[in-house]
Amino acid sequence: MTVSPHHVLRRPSPNRASHVAFGLAGTFALLVGTAAPALADTESAGTADLAADIDELLADPALEGATNGVVVRSLSEGDVLYESEPGTALVPASNTKLLTSVAALEVLGTDHRFTTTVSASDQPVGGVVEGDLHLTGGGDPTLTVGRYDELAADVAAAGVTEVTGDLLADDTLFDDQRLPETWDPSDEPYAYAAQVSALTVATDTTYDTGVVNVTVKPGAAAGDPVSVNVSPDVGYVAVEATASTGSADSAAGLSITRESGTNTITVSGSLPAGGGAQAQLTTVDEPTDLAAAVFADALEENGVEVHGEVGRAETPQDAVRIAESTSAELADILVPFLKLSNNGHAEMLVKTIAQETTGEGTWAAGLPEVEAALNRLGLKTEGVELADGSGLTRANKIPAEVITELLAVTREQPWSDTWESALPVAGNPDPMVGGTLASRMVATAAAGNVHAKTGSMTGVSALSGYVTTADGEELVFSILNNGYTGAAPRPIQDAIAVRLAEFSRDEATAGTPEPVAPLLAESRSASSSYDVPEIESIERLDELECTWAGAC
Template sequence: MISRRLFLSAALGALGTAAQAQTEGLLPFTGPDSAPRPKMRPVTGTTPGERGLEAILRAANVSGETHFAVADAATGSVLEQRDGDIGLPPASVTKALTALYALDVLGPSHRFRTRLLTTGPVTAGVLQGDLILAGGGDPTMDSDHLAALADDLKAAGVVEVRGRFLVWDRALPYVPTIDPGQPDYLGYSPAISGLALNFNRVHFEWKRAGQGWNTTLQARTAHRRPDVTMARMKIVDRSAPVFAYLHERGVDSWSVARAALGKEGARWLPVRRPGLYAADVFRTIARDKGLRLGVPEFLDQAPEGTPIAQHSSEPLTKLLKDMLKYSNNLMAEMIGLAATARIGGDMTNLASSARQMSEWARVKYGMTSSLLVDHSGLGEDSRLSATDLVRALSAAHGMGQLKPLLKQVHLKDSKGRPLYDHPVKVMAKTGTLNFVSGLGGFVTTADGRELVFAIFSADLDKRAGIARSQRERPRGAKSWNARAKRLQLQLIERWAHLHSA
């Protein structure tokens, strides 16, 4: 008989011999054909590392280059970047840096002043001297403010001016247009001087009247519609261009193609002589209040006189919040120039002032790979790197300066609808030119971690192929910019997911 112990020992030995034989290839393997493998997860935008990042970039289908960086807001430590040290045109994201420049140099409570000065006494209501309209670089002056100055002048007892009507607009340099590469008629590239009015735009309106049209050019606000004499409009027979501009004997002379006018319409046109524009409108308003002024004469030097009336702008923080919200180019340029003037820098033109701002950013934030040509981002030759901007944003986060001034950017669902209750909050500055798109600012993740980021995309070859006359609506630019904006939000969702606390 075989004992139980002997049986078990023999069986185990046989199994061991069989296993060894299979290992050495002496017996056929009788197990499964292949070993089971773990199921691969699909690669998505929230997949860590290069695979997830490449998935987002491929799906975005944004031609040209896309550079970005994201960092911890508190430490400035970069969490992810792609060509972050290589500059691209930042478009209006530049305005975020301009805001920091102005806050540092001018201070958050700074106000711009526009003054009326007199050079003689007021006797029995008659000013025995000159009246001076002196601009102080206020980018928000409008026709209502000029009317208030005229009211203050009357309240001071002035009913007649025996002397000259003088104007000083040299607090800032004269610049004929923010970006010479833009078509003449685009209102977002007006002229600049130390005296501005209605964002240096004139309101052109037309209405059909019989076989022709009635037209007006006005310094329009919500409350006033004073006519303008320093700008004129002619309707001409031509197919293109729709608008054409000439400066003729001190007048902004516009013409419009007859075929382009429908039954009625309106648009804002840029003003090319803003000091003359403000003087013209002030004369009209004063005349309507019974005070006649002579033809304006312009001063080259800062005036001396006795203040009789003054308008002060809102504090700088309010101006910057509006500038960033509405992406107003004129405000950015005038505020940037004022900051350069305060530090005694070169403000011969926009490019020289922007170089001063670039140097300030290098010293202040260590921004070494950025060079700007203006303060608004309208010029395509500006270059700003993502890591440079992230450095500045991280520093600004520590001081609590910029974030409260920025506009909220909402993440969107798969159909492009804003998700107003999304737990991830984004406060940022957008930037858009044809085939150029940027976004920079602050992200608060669902669990409260603060991030700073900058994203720049540009297809410079496509942009270079746009004729100057086509820069308002070039073919393909709208869809390209829409794809770039979707990519920005997808990157933010990725970072909010991967870098939550």
């Protein structure tokens, strides 16, 4: 394969015998080799050495046929240390979330909160609401079952004991388009492609929205049926289980899916007798109605009787507010959003941005407003095409140089530290710190140093963020790999990031890396899988951008 990078600094061709050695767990050490030959006055030994090493990594057979947009830029010195295909618009996968989150901070501010309200059609008299009770969504991506229960308890604490009419859910802050047009319909059952609503339910720890948790346990002996539990269990979904218990030495082979347009979840396959349970987040159709069902159940548990039905309607302007639930600040919500690469949060933020700026909670209004917000910050968005806010569509296009410029301009904003701290941190095992980089670059110069956003789809992988060099120089970088045919080239991205962490302008730091392709299979497993309590990854999630419920 021929690699044609476009370096800003000219250099002779070094000839060195040093290499990058990779460990079996996806970690690696950079070893100093023989000295490089004399260099031109326009570049340092360290700069030429860095460029040669990145060239070699991008020439690895694992990237054969790929287009690689790579830019490394110094924030300290202001120069570009390396670039290859910098202006080529490439599919960014979840690096799209960098743009969405920055736009949200610019439009909404770090202190923005999302409010969900409960109102009555008339002032309650003697604890009775004569008429309907309205549950109005405010686009909160973190409204858990527990918070719905607290909201119901607040209604009861306000003295309400009875509602003669209906419980009506209002999700009209956003439009009723649940999924972007360019998303693959076959992804719809999976948590990373959940439907979007201004009134939804979030899971307790990962804040995935519009999903239920399906847990399947094997029977006591081979041939026994499996047991299936759904949470929240409010009767919103039906389960058709044909799965059975296999022999103790059989392999687990379980499928949990949902047909589009229905709320029937099908569980098939088998689990070995004596084996552990398997669980998976599965999306629902019409998440607004799930939210209403959860709240209806919470009202009953808190002693509030609703005589009518559970349905949907817009809240009257003169409705009397009874209670409300307010989210944490956007600054705090960014942590699960970016650390865990939550697609639903991104899409809800796009529609919130649209509602805030245009009065219309739609993708059609929101996506242009994302670009407009970035432009106001001084970012030029030539070559940028946005069809969603999360990066699950292949219709998004962003050049690597735009991403590094974004990383640079955010440093000028008062919320810069808040945003950067919400990015995953390499090698930190805490999910709310390391996020999607928890198991990558462990025990290297990049661990605890690199703050970066991942991105992954079949044939698309990305890593962009910040790193501090061995000399304390602050760099931004973006790596966009499109069109490879094998495993995700995360070890190559990690090697580049570690190389940047060990970079010194004054001396050659490493040398020509040895090919990493033979280690891709082992490294990929170690660098992209996470132990998540009670959640089992489904097979396809390793090749798709998703939330913490799978792997990114």
